[in-house]
Amino acid sequence: MVSSAIPYGQVLFTHGHAAEAERLTALAAAFDSDTIHRLERIGIQPDWNCLEIGAGVGTIANWLATQCPRGRVVATDLDTSLISDEGRPPNLEIMAHDVTVDDFPEGAFNLICSRFVFEHIADRDAVLAKVVRSLAPGGWLLLEDTGPFPFDSSPNALYRKVSQAVLSIATKRMGSDYEWSRAFPAQLRANGLVNTGVHASSHGVGATPMGRAWRLTAEHIAADLNTYFGITTAELAEFADQVESSSFDDLCIASVAAWGQRPPATDLPNPRFPA
Ligand SMILES: C[S@@+](CC[C@H](N)C(=O)[O-])C[C@H]1O[C@@H](n2cnc3c(N)ncnc32)[C@H](O)[C@@H]1O
Numbered sequence: 232m233v234s235s236a237i238p239y240g241q242v243l244f245t246h247g248h249a250a251e252a253e254r255l256t257a258l259a260a261a262f263d264s265d266t267i268h269r270l271e272r273i274g275i276q277p278d279w280n281c282l283e284i285g286a287g288v289g290t291i292a293n294w295l296a297t298q299c300p301r302g303r304v305v306a307t308d309l310d311t312s313l314i315s316d317e318g319r320p321p322n323l324e325i326m327a328h329d330v331t332v333d334d335f336p337e338g339a340f341n342l343i344c345s346r347f348v349f350e351h352i353a354d355r356d357a358v359l360a361k362v363v364r365s366l367a368p369g370g371w372l373l374l375e376d377t378g379p380f381p382f383d384s385s386p387n388a389l390y391r392k393v394s395q396a397v398l399s400i401a402t403k404r405m406g407s408d409y410e411w412s413r414a415f416p417a418q419l420r421a422n423g424l425v426n427t428g429v430h431a432s433s434h435g436v437g438a439t440p441m442g443r444a445w446r447l448t449a450e451h452i453a454a455d456l457n458t459y460f461g462i463t464t465a466e467l468a469e470f471a472d473q474v475e476s477s478s479f480d481d482l483c484i485a486s487v488a489a490w491g492q493r494p495p496a497t498d499l500p501n502p503r504f505p506a
Pocket of ligand 1: 328
């Protein structure tokens with residue numbers, strides 16, 4: 232981590248910020264269908280114990296709870312205040328937890344997932360090793376982290392400039408690493424996981440949830456965009472108009488997903504492994 236970095240949620244992107252619930256809700260609306268598709272391919276069973284790390288507004292944890300009616304889902308976050316109590320399934324437990332500091336029981340979970348969290352945390356490789364130990368034999372891990380590469384080929388100069396600056400500021404201010412996911416799934420194999428795979432998806436901005444999430448992300452760090460990259464109020468306003476306009480077409484961040492399984496207790500292949 233950059234030595235002056237202050238961890239996610241302490242100064243930037245605190246859940247108490249006025250627009251953070253809207254930003255994370257829009258992010259979830261953009262990516263939940265990809266995450267659910269990836270989880271469905273793993274083959275969730277009704278009696279599984281699941282863990283979501285850094286659950287944000289909790290939409291994936293809520294969905295998991297409906298898939299595991301005879302099991303249990305634990306949703307963690309540094310700050311759980313954005314996870315609504317309303318309509319919460321009885322098998323969903325919410326827990327304040329810092330994955331860089333706090334532990335989980337070893338071998339406890341059939342499934343662990345985490346989206347857009349590991350890219351932000353310190354010592355992510357050591358934390359990953361710890362998280363893998365919490366998988367039961369045969370249990371699955373699904374990690375999804377940001378891939379910045381759609382911006383590199385953007386034909387829209389202002390959009391590319393602001394978007395790349397947003398990621399650079401997160402790296403400078405919070406120690407975020409958006410290249411970590413580019414090596415997926417090697418990090419999972421290095422931790423002994425088998426049946427590993429990788430997949431990436433990206434969504435359009437324009438009048439979409441992704442456009443809304445990306446506008447709110449840039450506006451959150453408007454002062455830094457100006458200080459470090461000279462992006463003016465007028466440029467940021469033009470960028471905001473672009474990403475919320477139905478006539479603007481471009482791709483936003485990619486979600487790079489890696490999955491893998493802790494070797495089952497027997498040598499038999501897992502019949503549910505997605506082809
Ligand atoms: C970019 S948001 C993603 C939220 C959600 N996973 C999603 O994809 O919609 C990152 C989330 O990770 C949480 N987080 C960041 N660092 C964490 C840590 N060390 N331990 C647990 N959660 C953390 C934040 O509070 C925030 O809710």
